[in-house]
Amino acid sequence: MTPVELSRTVLCAVRRAVEGGELTVAVPTRAVVAPPGPGGRGDYATNIALQLARPAGRAPLDVAEILRPLLQETTGVADVEITGPGFLNIHLERATATAALVREILQRSGGMGMGISKADPGFDVDSGISNADSGIGADTRINVDSRIDVDTGIASGTQPIRGAQTTPATPTPAETPPPYGHTPTLVGQVIALRIPYDIRAEVVADTLVRIIATQGGRAEVHHVRSGEAVDLRPVPAPEDPAPLGPDAARWALLHPAAHDRPRITADHLLQRESNPLFRVRYAHARARALGRNAGRLGLDAVPGDVADAAPLTHALGAYPHALTQAAAHRAPDRLARHLVAVADGLLAFQHTVLPLGDEKPSAAHRARLALAEAAGTVLAGGLSLLGISAPDYL
Incomplete structure (x- = not known):
């Protein structure tokens, strides 16, 4: 279930509460659904109960208690918790959540900056072996x-x-x-x-x-x-x-916040984990390498349940919210930092994608491959928005 689908689900729960006489309010046209903030739990959270409390003449916690069982009945929702003054924290069923998220990312990939560019293969992402000096050479200035x-x-x-x-x-x-x-x-x-x-x-x-x-x-x-x-x-x-x-x-x-002075140093050119730009572009190249290697194995990507990639799936789910915040606050640094989170999630997860040794390809491998391809898509799109190339080979 994607954030847009979940937003519609929240509005449907409000409508049902109104039709059932539990709430007397005008059903809003939009419900904000975003990753939970500090103190929150689950996959997504909404402040709809706080939004409706005043017009309903009820306490936010009372509104949240009315909406909670209606949301819990929804297919794809595993559980709903109430935190703070009345935030509804929604836990999604893992198989449904991951598969739907990955499927939509891949379906929308044509508009997210895929196939931006190719660079000279200074770093072989298939083998993970560096083919070039990691510092600044004469050809890098x-x-x-x-x-x-x-x-x-x-x-x-x-x-x-x-x-x-x-x-x-x-x-x-x-x-x-x-x-x-x-x-x-x-x-x-x-x-x-x-x-x-x-x-x-x-x-x-x-x-x-x-x-x-x-x-x-x-x-x-x-x-x-x-x-x-x-x-x-x-x-x-x-x-x-x-x-x-x-x-x-x-x-x-772009990576530092507007109030921070940027560092103009050679560190941005290093092919090392300490360089966030390298990690983002390398993660994208690794996603493409996984796809190439999977093709050699005859392994297709099929969205499905991935239980051991929570940081990556959470970062992918939060990407639209990061874009919204970057636009609202005129802060492209929020997008840059979010791409680092996506990259780190993928790099920690990449080793489980393809079969190892005598291991036979399975549905789990196909689902992991689809998740890795989705991550590569998001990284390519985000880098494109920043005006930075996303090479298939780095």
Whole structure:
């Protein structure tokens, strides 16, 4: 059950409570369903009871107690808990939850940035053996006297780092379907982004154009001069990030929160686990390698129950919410950090995907392969929104 389906389920429970005379309220048009916050439990939580308490003339806990059994009767819902002042925390049946989530991600993969680019195979993801120096070599630098073109992500008049690709063209809202399990929150809205003449502000605004488009809105970027009001003023980079190359430069500017000063260091180019950008791109490449190796084994991906990948499935389920928050708070760093969580979940899970030794391929392997492919899809789409390439070989 996806967040959108669960939102409809919550509204259906409210409607049934109203029709049964247990609540006297107008049924809302939307119910917010998101991963639980601190102190919450389960797969998703909703504040619908708090939302309806005042118009119903009831305490939030009373409303939650009315809705709880109605939600528990729903196919795919394993249990419902009430926490705090009246939050409904929903536990989904694992097989239903994982299979439905993976199925929708793969069905929507055409709109999530698949097949963005290919890079030179400096790291063999099939074998896990490095084929290149993990530091900065002569072929990984570009000239210092250049600026990054925020439309292409490439520094003008220079050669990009090894394996770098141009940034995907900025889409319009009509070209950018909403992510899986998600109702767009900015449909039809035109959002002005007034920014100073600063490279970091330009990269953040360029990324927000794409993120806001996933919510059905349209962002217009306007440069303003010193002293004029601005909507975005992230802390500037301490130096020109162009020498890092397009992908690492954009990550260095986007991964820190707007109030943090970005680090423009060679660490962003290292092929090591300590580098979050490497982990994200490597996880995507590993997902593609698993698919290639599965093809050699004649193993197809079939969405199903995966019981031992909770961190990964939770991160995939929370991806639409991360996009919503990134758009609402004008904070692409939230998307960047969420991609790290997806990558870490996949890298911890990847070793169980394919049969080992004399092990025979099973339904469990097919379900794990589908989950890994879904994770690769999300990583590719997220990197595309950040304007960073997602190579199949790294």
